[in-house]
């Protein structure tokens with residue numbers, strides 16, 4: 001009688017346990033992308049990114065934000081033109097998520113923190129979906145134009161519009177030479193106390 005155990009089970013090849021660093025590498029690889037192909041995002045992908053935004057944590061769980069999903073290419077291009085150079089990623093983006101916040105000087109720092117948290121989560125989520133994203137910062141002198149293009153009332157503002165799309169082949173490549181993208185660890189991370197100079 002033949003042995004019913006498949007060969008793969010009889011001589012298992014031990015699968016290497018990924019290191020902690022390997023497990024967080026997708027996060028490390030999440031980068032700013034500014035060039036996208038013409039391929040649109042699917043409705044399911046946009047929906048997933050909007051859910052990530054909605055579930056982001058905010059100070060005191062106030063959820064001060066509202067999110068605008070922008071798919072109209074003409075609007076995306078006009079936003080790009082209005083805020084160059086910071087908004088250049090919107091030239092080729094096939095969609096974007098605008099983080100709309102209340103105008104409230106008393107909460108400016110807290111809102112900026114919330115804004116950053118949600119923007120980064122959207123970038124990470126795009127990477128998890130095999131897409132890419134880019135933060136575009138709406139300068140103070142551009143907010144009026146952005147407000148008009150997006151139909152925002154006077155008591156709402158927008159600082160961050162995350163450009164979304166499928167990255168071009170060129171955009172997939174590292175922007176810096178190996179070892180140049182970040183300061184060396186020894187210059188950035190210290191144990192327990194500020195290092196003696």
Ligand SMILES: Cc1cc2nc3c(=O)[nH]c(=O)nc-3n(C[C@H](O)[C@H](O)[C@H](O)COP(=O)(O)O)c2cc1C
Pocket residue numbers: 030031032033034085086087088089134135136137138175181
């Ligand atoms: C607070 C903040 C604002 C940014 N604003 C812009 C922006 O307006 N336009 C842009 O193209 N990139 C913007 N970026 C992206 C940075 O330029 C980018 O993260 C940095 O150059 C490092 O590149 P990498 O993320 O691909 O490693 C911003 C990033 C942060 C954190």
